[in-house]
Amino acid sequence: MMIFHKEGFFWLTIATVDVIFLSLLTYFLSPDFLWLGISFGLVIFILIAQFFRNPVRKIKEYNDHLVYAPADGKIVVIEPVMENEFFKEERIQVSIFMSPLNVHVNRNPVGGKINYFKYHPGEFLVAWHPKSSTENERTTIVFGEGKNALLVRQIAGAVARRICWYVKVGQEVKQGEDFGFIKFGSRVDLFLPLDAKINVQMGEVSVGNKTIIATLKKG
Secondary structure, eight states, rough: OEEEEHHHHHHHHHHHHHHHHHHHHHHOOOOGGGHHHHHHHHHHHHHHHHTTEEOOOOSSSSTEEEEEEEEEESEEEEEEETTTTTTTTTEEOOOOOOOTOOOOOOOOOOOEEEEEEEEHHHHHHHHTTTTHHHHEEEEEEEEOOOOOOEEEEEEOOSOOOEEEEEOOOOOOEEESSEEEETTOOOOEEEOOOTTTTEOOOTTTEEEEEEEEEEEOOOO
16 A cells, blocks of 8 residues: 655645646647646656655564664665764664665664654765764664664765654654655664674665564563
8 A cells, every 4th residue: 555655745735736837838838738748747746756655564573673674775784883872882783775766764663662862963975975874964763772772873865855753752662653754865774782683685675664674682
């Protein structure tokens, strides 16, 4: 089932007005080319619609030891790094690059309480730049607490210059529900415990709420 995300309602309205305007303008100025005006308007509408599509995806198994993909896109980083903002220790970073063609919705990879949130203004380096995770406009969200706490970072890129989020500290969230949106794609980083079992490979394409990025150890 396909629906549109609430972040796209304004732009879809603008696109609809454009289709009507271009059709009327072509009709009055050059009726023989009405088909061209309608076609051009529809192309604009379709492009905007695909940016804001929000496919309904139910999680097969609700389990907070399973870390589901928070975004659609290509796995571009899997490596141990120092996470200096919250954990201040080494973690496994898994990064998902969201192209303009991907679904731009961000979904809760696990359920539980939001333990930390911070918005960082910053640059708009290309999403694959090594410094984009620490210098670009971004948000940092920590799900849960203790050994299996999970940090997710939304990162703006050169094209994506608007990050939206719908969570706050202390909020209880359900696995799989929307926690944010990055307009026109960019990147989402996950920082996992070192003993997490990583279930994806470099270059693999993840699907939000479907791909299991990692399995956390119990206990």
